[in-house]
Amino acid sequence: xxxxxxxxxxxxxxxxxxxxxxxxxxxxxxxxxxxxxxxxxxxxxxxxxxxxxxxxxxxxxxxxxxxxxxxxxxxxxxxxxxxxxxxxxxxxxxxxxxxxxxxxxxxxxxxxxxxxxxxxxxxxxxxxxxxxxxxxxxxxxxxxxxxxxxxxxxxxxxxxxxxxxxxxxxxxxxxxxxxxxxxxxxxxxxxxxxxxxxxxxxxxxxxxxxxxxxxxxxxxxxxxxxxxxxxxxxxxxxxxxxxxxxxxxxxxxxxxxxxxxxxxxxxxxxxxxxxxxxxxxxxxxxxxxxxxxxxxxxxxxxxxxxxxxxxxxxxxxxxxxxxxxxxxxxxxxxxxxxxxxxxxxxxxxxxxxxxxxxxxxxxxxxxxxxxxxxxxx
Numbered sequence: 001x002x003x004x005x006x007x008x009x010x011x012x013x014x015x016x017x018x019x020x021x022x023x024x025x026x027x028x029x030x031x032x033x034x035x036x037x038x039x040x041x042x043x044x045x046x047x048x049x050x051x052x053x054x055x056x057x058x059x060x061x062x063x064x065x066x067x068x069x070x071x072x073x074x075x076x077x078x079x080x081x082x083x084x085x086x087x088x089x090x091x092x093x094x095x096x097x098x099x100x101x102x103x104x105x106x107x108x109x110x111x112x113x114x115x116x117x118x119x120x121x122x123x124x125x126x127x128x129x130x131x132x133x134x135x136x137x138x139x140x141x142x143x144x145x146x147x148x149x150x151x152x153x154x155x156x157x158x159x160x161x162x163x164x165x166x167x168x169x170x171x172x173x174x175x176x177x178x179x180x181x182x183x184x185x186x187x188x189x190x191x192x193x194x195x196x197x198x199x200x201x202x203x204x205x206x207x208x209x210x211x212x213x214x215x216x217x218x219x220x221x222x223x224x225x226x227x228x229x230x231x232x233x234x235x236x237x238x239x240x241x242x243x244x245x246x247x248x249x250x251x252x253x254x255x256x257x258x259x260x261x262x263x264x265x266x267x268x269x270x271x272x273x274x275x276x277x278x279x280x281x282x283x284x285x286x287x288x289x290x291x292x293x294x295x296x297x298x299x300x301x302x303x304x305x306x307x308x309x310x311x312x313x314x315x316x317x318x319x320x321x322x323x324x325x326x327x328x329x330x331x332x333x334x335x336x337x338x339x340x341x342x343x344x345x346x347x348x349x350x351x352x353x354x355x356x357x358x359x360x361x362x363x364x365x366x367x368x369x370x371x372x373x374x375x376x377x
Contacts, residue, residue: 001088002035008095009040010070013246014050015193015223017277018121020246024171024347030067042072053243064247080107087114094120098134105139115361119144123266125153141361147274148298164357168277169345170284174247177286178254186217189256193222198264205313206262206292212236253285258323261291273297283337288330290319306337
C-alpha cells in the first residue's frame with residue numbers, strides 16, 4: 001500500500017514519547033514493501049527544542065532508522081491534494097492541529113479512495129476532554145486507541161463509532177539488550193519527562209525517596225524539569241542527566257541494573273491499564289523493571305514474572321533491594337520480560353494488527369455495497 005502518516009514529529013523525540021512507536025511502525029511497514037510518507041510541520045515544537053539540545057542528532061537518527069523518511073510542510077498550506085494523491089491509507093496522530101485533522105477529513109469526503117484512521121496515544125481524553133471533542137472525525141473510518149479504557153471513553157462520549165485498541169509496542173531492532181561491563185554498572189535509572197506536575201508526588205514516593213534512602217547510584221533522564229526539582233535531586237544525591245535521544249535509551253539501560261516505571265496520574269486514576277511506551281522499552285532491553293501503582297488490567301504482561309509491582313514506597317524499596325541483591329531474580333525478570341515483548345508486543349505485531357483492521361474495513365465496505373445493490377434490485 002501507499003500510506004501517509006501525519007504526526008507532530010518523527011525527527012524529534014524531545015518530550016515526545018510516541019516517536020519510538022511511530023518510528024518502529026513506519027520502519028516495519030517500509031521493510032514489508034509498503035511506501036510510507038511521513039508528514040510533519042516544519043516548525044514542530046518538539047523538533048525546535050531538540051535542535052537546541054543537539055543540532056547534530058538527525059545524523060544519528062538516520063543511521064539508527066535507515067528506512068525512515070519524513071517530509072515537512074507549512075501548517076498554513078498542507079497541500080493535501082498533492083500529498084494524498086493515490087494514497088491507500090492515512091493515519092493521523094492526535095498530536096496534530098484541530099484544523100488539519102478536519103481538513104484531512106474533508107479531503108477524504110470530497111476525494112475518497114483511501115482509508116482514514118485517527119490515532120490517539122495520550123490522556124487528553126480525560127485531562128482535556130474539550131480538546132478531544134473538538135476534533136472533527138466525521139469522515140474518519142475510526143480511531144486507533146492505545147488502551148481499552150481509552151476506547152471505552154471514545155465510544156461513551158460519542159466521539160467515534162468505531163474504535164480499535166492498538167497498544168504501543170517496542171521496536172526490537174533498536175530496543176534490545178546491549179553488552180556492558182558489569183563492574184561499571186550503576187544501580188538505578190529512570191527515563192521520563194517531568195510533565196506538568198502530573199506525577200510529582202509519585203516520583204518523590206517511588207523514585208526520589210527510595211534512591212536517596214538506599215544511597216543508590218541513580219541517574220534520571222528527561223526534560224521540562226523545573227529548577228526546584230533539579231535542586232531537590234541535587235540535595236538527594238541523584239544525578240539529573242537531562243534529555244537523552246530515544247535511540248540511545250538501550251545503551252543507558254545496559255549501564256544500569258534496574259529501572260522503574262512511574263505512570264502519570266491520569267493513567268492511574270482515569271485510564272487504568274494503559275502502560276504507555278516506557279515499560280515496553282525497558283522490557284525489550286532486558287533490564288529488570290519495577291512498576292509503581294500500575295495495574296495491568298488488560299493482561300499485557302505477567303506480573304511477578306515479567307516485572308514487579310509496588311503499591312507504595314515501602315514496597316518499592318523492598319523490590320529494589322531484592323532485585324539488586326539477588327542476581328537470579330534480576331536475570332529471571334529480564335529474560336521473561338523480553339520474552340513477552342518478542343512474543344506479543346513488537347512493532348511487527350502492531351503492524352499485523354493494523355493491516356487486519358484495514359482488511360476489516362474493506363470487508364465491511366464490500367458487504368455494505370452488496371446490501372445496497374440488493375436493496376436497489
